[in-house]
Amino acid sequence: MPDLRLILAPRHPRRAPEIRRLIAAAGLTFQSRSEGGAVAGPVLLADTMG
Numbered sequence: 001m002p003d004l005r006l007i008l009a010p011r012h013p014r015r016a017p018e019i020r021r022l023i024a025a026a027g028l029t030f031q032s033r034s035e036g037g038a039v040a041g042p043v044l045l046a047d048t049m050g
Contacts, residue, residue: 007043013048016047023043030042030044032045033045
């Protein structure tokens with residue numbers, strides 16, 4: 001499934017920097033929702049509310 005995406009939505013958005021480090025340490029490419037635009041990698045980090 002080449003278009004499959006993992007969406008990570010932490011309960012507390014203030015944890016986003018820590019989660020970014022964990023995703024990068026796992027060797028995955030990701031995009032944060034706050035960056036906007038089309039999702040370019042396999043992981044989307046929902047780092048904003050609303």
